[in-house]
Each structure stands twice: as C-alpha cells, then as structure tokens.
Amino acid sequence: MIAVSPGSLVTGLMAGVGMALLSGVADAGSTPENLTFLEKPITPEQIALGNDVYAEFCASCHGANLEGQKNWKRRLDTGRMPAPPHDASGHTWRHSDLELYAMTKFGIGAVVPGYESDMPAFEDVLSDEEIIAVLGYIKSVWSDEERAFQHNLNPKDGRAK
Amino acid sequence: MKRNTIVGGAVSRRVLLRGLMAGAGLYLLPATAFAAISKSTSSAIVFDGNSLIVARGTSLLYRNGSQNWTALPKVSEGTILTFTTHPERPGRIVGGLDTGGIVLSVDGGKSWDVRGQGLPEAAVTAITTAVTNPDTIYAAIRGDGLWQSDDAGQSWVFVMDRPWLANAERDLTALSSVDLATGMGGIWLYAGTDTGVTRVPDCFCRWQDVQPGDAMDALASGKQATPKVPLPEGEPVSALVSAVSRPATLYAGLPSGIWQSHDAGVTWLKRSEVIATALAVHPLRADDLVIVNNDGVLQSPDGGRTWTAIANI
Numbered sequence: 170m171i172a173v174s175p176g177s178l179v180t181g182l183m184a185g186v187g188m189a190l191l192s193g194v195a196d197a198g199s200t201p202e203n204l205t206f207l208e209k210p211i212t213p214e215q216i217a218l219g220n221d222v223y224a225e226f227c228a229s230c231h232g233a234n235l236e237g238q239k240n241w242k243r244r245l246d247t248g249r250m251p252a253p254p255h256d257a258s259g260h261t262w263r264h265s266d267l268e269l270y271a272m273t274k275f276g277i278g279a280v281v282p283g284y285e286s287d288m289p290a291f292e293d294v295l296s297d298e299e300i301i302a303v304l305g306y307i308k309s310v311w312s313d314e315e316r317a318f319q320h321n322l323n324p325k326d327g328r329a330k
Numbered sequence: 331m332k333r334n335t336i337v338g339g340a341v342s343r344r345v346l347l348r349g350l351m352a353g354a355g356l357y358l359l360p361a362t363a364f365a366a367i368s369k370s371t372s373s374a375i376v377f378d379g380n381s382l383i384v385a386r387g388t389s390l391l392y393r394n395g396s397q398n399w400t401a402l403p404k405v406s407e408g409t410i411l412t413f414t415t416h417p418e419r420p421g422r423i424v425g426g427l428d429t430g431g432i433v434l435s436v437d438g439g440k441s442w443d444v445r446g447q448g449l450p451e452a453a454v455t456a457i458t459t460a461v462t463n464p465d466t467i468y469a470a471i472r473g474d475g476l477w478q479s480d481d482a483g484q485s486w487v488f489v490m491d492r493p494w495l496a497n498a499e500r501d502l503t504a505l506s507s508v509d510l511a512t513g514m515g516g517i518w519l520y521a522g523t524d525t526g527v528t529r530v531p532d533c534f535c536r537w538q539d540v541q542p543g544d545a546m547d548a549l550a551s552g553k554q555a556t557p558k559v560p561l562p563e564g565e566p567v568s569a570l571v572s573a574v575s576r577p578a579t580l581y582a583g584l585p586s587g588i589w590q591s592h593d594a595g596v597t598w599l600k601r602s603e604v605i606a607t608a609l610a611v612h613p614l615r616a617d618d619l620v621i622v623n624n625d626g627v628l629q630s631p632d633g634g635r636t637w638t639a640i641a642n643i
Contacts, residue, residue, distance in 0.1 A: 242489065244494060248499070263535065277536070281538045317490070
C-alpha cells in the first residue's frame with residue numbers, strides 16, 4: 170500500500186497511480202474506450218479487481234447494480250443522507266478523479282470539510298490499487314457522455330476544475 | 331424629485347417613517363388597497379430589468395422605470411411568498427405561493443398562470459432561476475425539500491432534501507442561484523435558513539458550508555485556507571441574493587441587519603442595521619439594492635450603506 174497523506178495528495182497519488190497501473194497497461198481491449206483514472210488507462214484486470222472490491226465493500230450500501238439506497242435523496246432519521254447511486258442517476262460522475270479518490274480514501278469530509286456521512290474512510294481498509302480499481306470499475310459502467318463530462322473535470326494536475 | 335436619503339448604517343424606524351411621510355405625496359400608491367396589510371405580513375421583491383415587483387400580503391405593486399407605483403391584480407390562488415426573474419426573460423415573473431405551487435406571468439405581473447404540477451401541496455418558501463439557464467427554476471417546499479423544473483415551471487422533479495443544520499432539517503427561507511463554478515461542472519445554489527446560510531452544487535450531491543477556495547486545492551497543497559468571517563452564528567436569514575452582474579457579491583438580511591460578502595460568503599461585513607424581510611439586487615448594478623420591511627420599500631445605491639424610502643406600503 171502506498172502512503173499518501175492529505176498534505177501531499179497529488180504527488181503521492183500520482184506515484185501510486187503509476188504503480189497501480191503498471192500491471193495491466195498492455196491490455197485495454199475490453200474496457201470502454203478512453204477509460205482512464207487520473208489520465209492513466211484502466212485495464213480489464215483492474216476492472217475485474219474493482220468489481221470484486223465493489224461487491225465486497227461497496228454494494229451493501231450503494232447497491233449491487235450501483236443503484237444506491239432506496240429514496241436516496243431523502244434524509245435518514247439520523248440526519249445523514251443515504252448512499253447515492255454510482256450509475257447515471259446519481260452524481261458520482263460529477264466529481265473529478267481526485268475528488269473520488271479522496272472521498273474514498275479519506276472520507277467525504279476530506280472534500281467537504283465537516284460533512285457527516287455514513288460512508289467510512291477506506292484508508293485502512295483498501296490499498297491505493299484497490300481504490301483505483303473500484304473507481305475504474307464504477308467509471309466503466311457510465312455512458313460515454315457521462316465519462317466525457319467527468320473527464321473534463323480532470324485537469325492535468327489531477328485537481329478539480 | 332426629492333428623495334428621502336438616509337446616510338449611515340444605523341437607521342431607526344422612526345427616522346424611516348418620518349422620511350416616508352415626507353415623501354408620501356410623490357407616490358402613486360393606491361392607499362386603500364394596502365391599508366389593511368399587517369406589519370407582519372409576508373413580503374417578496376424582485377427586479378424585472380429596471381422595474382420592481384413587490385408582494386406584500388396578497389397585494390402586488392409594480393414600479394416601472396419611472397418612480398410611479400401601481401397596483402397589480404391580486405393572485406387568487408394564494409399569497410406570493412417569493413419571486414424570481416431572469417435577465418434573459420424580460421417581463422417573466424415567477425412567484426411561489428403559500429398554498430403550494432407557483433404562478434407565472436409573462437407580462438410583468440398583469441396576468442398570472444398557475445403552474446407547479448407535481449409540486450407538493452405545501453408553501454413554496456423560496457424560489458430562484460438558474461442563472462445559466464432561464465428555463466430552469468428551483469423551488470423550496472416547506473417541510474419537504476428542493477424541486478427543479480427545466481421547463482419554466484410546467485413540470486417538477488424532487489432533487490434534494492432539506493439541509494441538516496444544528497441537528498435538525500431546516501426549511502429554506504431564501505434561495506439564490508450563484509454563477510460560480512463548483513468544480514463539478516455546474517454552479518452553486520445558496521440558501522438561507524432559520525439558522526444561517528448553506529449551499530449545494532446544482533448536481534445536488536450534498537448541502538455544505540461555504541468554504542474558502544476549493545477543498546481539493548487545500549487538500550492537495552496542505553496549505554491553510556483563508557480564514558472565514560461568517561455571519562453571526564445561529565441568526566435566521568430572511569433574505570439572501572447574489573448579484574447577477576457580480577456573482578461573488580452576496581447580500582443577506584438578518585435580524586442584526588444587512589450583510590454583504592464580496593467573496594461568495596467566505597467573509598461577511600455588516601452594511602446596515604436596517605431589517606429586511608425581502609431583498610433584491612439590480613441585474614446590472616451590483617450595488618443597487620432594494621428591500622422590503624415593516625416600514626415599506628427602501629433602496630440603496632451603494633450596497634447598503636445609505637437608504638432611500640421609495641414606497642410606504
């Protein structure tokens with residue numbers, strides 16, 4: 170696992186992405202065209218890994234088919250919001266790669282300071298390779314239009330526009 | 331024309347009333363039409379180009395480019411609590427009703443059509459038009475949440491629950507589309523509540539506090555963000571608007587007075603102790619501010635520093 174502190178997120182993440190992608194760069198034949206994460210291609214092997222990671226760690230809240238929790242736009246009695254879908258009906262595709270990575274690794278509060286969410290930080294649960302794989306898998310189910318929209322949120326330095 | 335100009339932040343109700351009485355003869359107000367209006371009656375105000383529309387209880391007032399006020403026909407379906415207009419739709423005024431649903435006028439308020447099919451039957455407490463799309467309208471429904479229409483109010487979809495602040499869901503008291511990028515391919519919606527200001531991106535991922543700069547920039551750089559100077563904690567926000575011509579300029583009406591921000595709500599400065607129950611900014615002049623309160627309609631040409639009474643209603 171690659172150590173990435175919030176204070177050096179971009180540098181650490183870019184190094185981590187490079188390591189995570191080395192294993193399968195050569196074969197991208199069965200992935201959607203131009204599927205990338207932080208400008209690095211996502212491979213079929215990564216999508217397969219991401220599918221497994223999603224099923225184990227994400228599907229119980231976000232739905233086996235990425236459909237989110239029922240009535241996900243209505244607040245729970247706790248005051249927190251249900252888990253949103255990761256498909257086109259949700260808003261995941263409105264976040265840059267780096268935001269998605271930061272929210273998954275460090276929790277929603279890393280991007281929206283003070284925000285309380287039922288989603289945990291996966292910093293001590295998933296490796297960077299697994300986080301990138303699961304986000305690559307989620308991106309693989311979006312339409313070309315959503316991927317293109319989301320791609321435009323990713324400037325070259327990895328930070329959101 | 332003599333104007334009742336009041337200089338300085340602190341303006342007493344007595345001074346305002348004296349000024350209004352002195353200028354009362356200048357207005358073409360149909361006094362009998364408004365005589366029965368309670369001082370605690372709901373109010374709304376909005377610019378339509380250079381014209382002004384004011385709702386006070388069930389009564390409606392219109393002022394064109396001149397200084398003359400005229401009464402408009404009442405809306406029979408309910409009381410208008412909130413208005414929205416858009417610079418690219420001159421003459422189109424949308425009002426949110428206390429009885430639920432909205433009314434829309436395309437002739438500057440002379441006639442109204444009822445819209446809002448699909449909206450819950452509860453008061454529309456705040457309404458705004460997307461700055462970047464004049465046919466997209468957002469409506470806040472009491473006890474329910476935020477709804478969106480992409481066809482100028484014909485049909486609606488639920489987009490977001492109410493914000494959770496200080497351990498409770500909060501109805502929106504004001505709503506303003508702010509033409510500043512969210513980093514998510516859209517712009518912001520700012521909202522007033524009975525316990526402060528909050529905002530949500532127009533992708534409706536989550537209500538959130540106003541933050542200086544971009545959280546990802548701060549996260550990536552590890553640098554401390556600019557310190558915030560927030561509004562007084564816990565004060566209810568009765569009015570909140572963004573200046574279309576200068577989107578980072580916000581005005582908020584609180585019990586403590588009129589507050590202004592030039593950086594999209596990161597830092598706030600109190601401009602006046604005048605109380606506003608409704609507030610609007612001229613679409614082209616970010617310092618041209620009008621408010622409604624229990625003393626009538628007041629206008630400020632300088633961002634809230636000085637005020638002139640322009641109607642006694």
